[in-house]
Amino acid sequence: MAKVLSGAGLRGQVAGKTALSTVGKSGSGLTYRGYDVKDLAENCEFEEVAYLILKGKLPTQDELATYKTQLKGMRGLPQALKDVLERIPADAHPMDVLRTGCSMLGNLEGEHSFDMQQQVADRMLAAFPSIICYWYRFSHDGVRVDVETDDNSIGAHFLHLLHGKKPSELHERVMHVSLILYAEHEFNASTFTARVCASTLSDMHSCITGAIGSLRGPLHGGANEAAMEMIERFTSADHAEQEMMGMLERKEKIMGFGHAIYSESDPRNAIIKLWSEKLAADVGDTVLYPVSVRCEEVMWREKKLFCNADFFHASAYHFMGIPTKLFTPIFVMSRLTGWAAHVMEQRADNRIIRPSAEYVGEELRSVTPIASR
Numbered sequence: 001m002a003k004v005l006s007g008a009g010l011r012g013q014v015a016g017k018t019a020l021s022t023v024g025k026s027g028s029g030l031t032y033r034g035y036d037v038k039d040l041a042e043n044c045e046f047e048e049v050a051y052l053i054l055k056g057k058l059p060t061q062d063e064l065a066t067y068k069t070q071l072k073g074m075r076g077l078p079q080a081l082k083d084v085l086e087r088i089p090a091d092a093h094p095m096d097v098l099r100t101g102c103s104m105l106g107n108l109e110g111e112h113s114f115d116m117q118q119q120v121a122d123r124m125l126a127a128f129p130s131i132i133c134y135w136y137r138f139s140h141d142g143v144r145v146d147v148e149t150d151d152n153s154i155g156a157h158f159l160h161l162l163h164g165k166k167p168s169e170l171h172e173r174v175m176h177v178s179l180i181l182y183a184e185h186e187f188n189a190s191t192f193t194a195r196v197c198a199s200t201l202s203d204m205h206s207c208i209t210g211a212i213g214s215l216r217g218p219l220h221g222g223a224n225e226a227a228m229e230m231i232e233r234f235t236s237a238d239h240a241e242q243e244m245m246g247m248l249e250r251k252e253k254i255m256g257f258g259h260a261i262y263s264e265s266d267p268r269n270a271i272i273k274l275w276s277e278k279l280a281a282d283v284g285d286t287v288l289y290p291v292s293v294r295c296e297e298v299m300w301r302e303k304k305l306f307c308n309a310d311f312f313h314a315s316a317y318h319f320m321g322i323p324t325k326l327f328t329p330i331f332v333m334s335r336l337t338g339w340a341a342h343v344m345e346q347r348a349d350n351r352i353i354r355p356s357a358e359y360v361g362e363e364l365r366s367v368t369p370i371a372s373r
């Protein structure tokens with residue numbers, strides 16, 4: 001059954017054109033520049049997909065090697081940015097840290113001309129894991145990490161900085177898959193934020209800073225953290241079922257379920273679920289994965305609501321030892337590619353985005369002098 005795409009929230013309204021992705025249109029559900037996300041997640045590294053999204057085609061072996069070398073060389077952070085990160089308290093939300101980090105980078109290395117847009121996007125792609133881990137390790141462990149690692153991928157760079165050691169092959173592969181799944185999703189709220197900002201001919205850092213703010217909310221990217229906070233309260237699958245039934249009765253919103261566009265499933269879920277299962281076996285988990293599966297069963301049985309991309313990401317990240325509050329920043333490290341490509345697409349065929357509002361306020365009236373009010 002197709003989802004009714006109308007009503008509030010601009011649902012179902014075409015707000016522009018894109019050649020970047022299709023959501024819920026083709027049989028496969030999600031495509032990036034014509035490639036099925038499942039195909040990409042099975043056969044590619046994240047850097048190949050970033051190249052596809054940002055530069056328009058899948059790279060050759062040589063192009064990929066050059067791109068990865070280029071990104072590796074851009075991992076360092078200017079001292080002024082490190083100084084700012086060191087002043088942000090440990091109890092700040094990491095999404096706020098990234099928002100500030102991105103904005104500060106824009107002050108230090110601004111996009112002075114749109115000719116710089118590719119280079120600016122690549123720089124952010126390389127620097128965001130450094131920003132988040134530099135702050136996290138300094139504020140939590142008192143360590144000033146050397147962010148210029150020689151890791152072969154963005155995911156490995158992130159895990160290495162976070163844990164102080166190179167990740168296993170399994171963890172590096174899961175990071176590739178996760179970053180691929182989160183990379184691009186048409187006119188979702190954060191991407192639309194970036195495009196609105198781009199439509200004023202603003203700079204890339206402003207567009208991305210705004211998008212980070214939109215992604216932070218629990219109805220969007222923040223749902224993976226909210227899902228984790230929920231599932232870790234459940235001690236068994238039966239306990240999960242009992243609690244979920246109560247939440248549904250109380251008409252509470254359950255994070256990690258439902259979608260604005262998809263009607264029956266989110267194609268990213270089956271992929272990350274499989275990796276979560278592998279990671280559960282790897283760490284010998286007997287609680288969190290069965291709890292997650294039961295949540296999925298209950299929500300479908302009771303409400304015909306399905307897991308979106310965020311739900312099984314929660315357990316997968318947890319099994320890799322990633323602290324919950326860093327879940328949504330990983331989403332940023334990936335979606336940055338989609339945001340930046342949408343900014344470029346908007347700029348290439350721009351008209352300022354300025355919709356109209358239906359006025360529901362007072363009729364015209366005159367001002368009563370202040371002494372008589």
Ligand SMILES: CC(=O)SCCNC(=O)CCNC(=O)[C@H](O)C(C)(C)COP(=O)(O)OP(=O)(O)OC[C@H]1O[C@@H](n2cnc3c(N)ncnc32)[C@H](O)[C@@H]1OP(=O)(O)O
Pocket residue numbers: 218219220221223252253254255256257258259260261305308309310
């Ligand atoms: C990567 C991502 O950003 S994916 C989305 C991540 N967000 C979440 O997981 C948050 C939880 N989910 C939600 O809040 C919603 O499903 C959204 C924001 C994703 C989509 O919102 P909408 O398009 O407005 O949802 P939709 O129109 O399908 O809702 C239909 C009904 O199902 C309910 N519903 C939808 N999702 C949920 C949920 N997760 N838990 C409980 N009820 C839900 C709605 O409240 C609505 O009920 P109503 O008609 O009585 O008001």
Ligand SMILES: O=C([O-])CC(=O)C(=O)O
Pocket residue numbers: 023182184185187188189220260261308309
């Ligand atoms: O498309 C949406 O509304 C939300 C989403 O799944 C995403 O941004 O990945």
